[in-house]
Amino acid sequence: MAADLAGGLGAVALFAVPGYGLTEFFPTLRRRPLPRRVAYGYLLGVAAVAGSLYALSHVGGVPLRPPAVWATAAAPALAGLAAGLVRRRRARSAPPRSPGRRAGSRALAADAGGFSRAAAWIRHLGGPLAAACALAAALICLGVFAESVTNPPHDWDGRMTWCTQARYVRAAGTVDAGVLLDGRWYITHPQYPLLMPVAQVAAMEAFGADPDSPLPRAVYAAFLPALLLLIYDGTRRAAGRTAGALAALAATAAPFFLYGEGGAESTYSDLPLACFYGAALVLLLGPRPRVDPGLAVAAGLLLAAAVLTKNEGAVLACLALALGWRAGGPAGASLRHPSRAVAWRFAAAVAPVMLALAFFASWRAGIPNRQDENYPELMQAGHVWPGIVTNAAAFVPVMIDKMNRFGHWAGFWWLVPAALLAGRRALRHPRVRSYLAAAAGPPAIAWAACSIHPQPAFLASVTWERFLLQSVVPLLIVLACALAEVRRHLVDDWRRSPETPGPTAPVG
């Protein structure tokens, strides 16, 4: 157990440490509290380390061996360390500023005893309910991590596609492995992007792991706490800390997110895609991007990772960019040249995505496709219309059946329509609408794919829930806003009721 745990933690650190270094270059991310900074750092680390190795291997012919892995991981880590040291030295030499809120809270915590410190921590989290949510979520994440580092992969697509590709790439030492390039060999989805298999290879090569070691699974399991923290980050800004904590806990309450085919205990690329897409949305649609162009670069890097994680990542990246452009547009009036600033910010987010798309096109150009759905051909064959309507009769019942399964969702999809209907007034806010549009993106892709597929019911049965997983971040942010509105209604009603003895504590 100890060796498995150490190996798993090492694999996670291989991406988290360089990513944490990268957050040093993005002031808004750097100022986030440590857990959330680490969460963004982990995502940026996977994007940077695995993405760089993917590109270096294809473009530069760099072998995917320990020297390349360690160099790729060390570069951002050391750059971040150097930038942090320079920043601290400058801060020391600068005149002291008036003590801020953080310094005040630190002093308060330092003055207090152990019990008071715990109470201050609970208050800082948002109260006992939020602290309980954090504790429960941490335990659940530990359980998922423990399962991951002690069992080999046992999911379907992980063994059919992602882990198999990782083994071929590791053995060949290149993402242009002969087995992918030669159309005779039996490979399922050979043109699927390889960011996560390359991340597996990096972890295995860095620690010289046995091919049967469950070590790469730790990389996938670590996406769960990252997901919860970025849900908390996005929701906390939109609906408050308690709502944020409850929304993050809700992500652990739906069994599919943890144990489903595509969840945290699997080696599918859907949870990583959900994280990259969701994190980019939180950065692009949050309240800060107009004053921090670096945040647009970070969002662009995350969307570039989404492009290289799954085929639908390209569509989702374009949707996120469009929503980000809309959110950052007219309200930039406080800047001197709003249109130019917004355009630069947009360009900063678009550039990494364009590079990723060009790179991905170059990589897959040499790979003959086989054992895969040929969607471009299906689209050309004119199946889109009327399939989008006629096929619905075949696949919609399957989708509803999947969402109704208590063992998969624990009633999550019974809650969603009720909450959105009850808290519908919250949906009037433009930013909530943007999140709603973002949440609709992955299911819309699934709907389109099922509409043109020759076996729509089968496709829906094996993919629909994974597309729902991909929209988890924006969906839970919207849901939290709606439920916060519901909570306000209920508290207002309770205050107005004649039996209420007197004024109550404020909500929030």
Place this chain on the structure above:
Amino acid sequence: MRAARPDLSRALPGKRTGVDRALDLAAAGLLVLFLAAGVSIALLRAGRELYLAAYAHESPAEARSRVYGEAYTRAVDQIRRELPAGEGYLLVEGGVPGSGGAYWVRYDLAPRRALYLGRLEELTSGSRLRRRLGANLRHVVVTFDSGRPPLLYDRYRFLQEIDRRAREGSRGR
């Protein structure tokens, strides 16, 4: 500089009816039920996983035997020993289509490259199959349903086996 924190959930006030109140109560009730059910299941499972992990003292091979089955893991290890990592093999699917058996064996034997020959029941003539084979691969791996151990054949023996099965089939008819 602190970020502005507009509460997006704070909507414009409007007139609320009895239906709205019922919807509010339904949403709140469903949230409580969902969290109570989902979180308790997840916590119980997390506790079990932590307990199992704390007392697990297995090698990767032992963990594979536990998860994939002992006979299956033994057969895969045997094939790995006989088939060098750089060599390819012919893959034949003997199980029910969609059972995943061929995928799991291909994964377990990777990075050995697989050339898919087809489904076992569709291979009815050794000589016809010999003519179809483009690649000069010496080994054939036949996979079965999920969990059942795969079989390794020399190509020559496999083609003989195909002919023998075809003869038995025609005699049976």
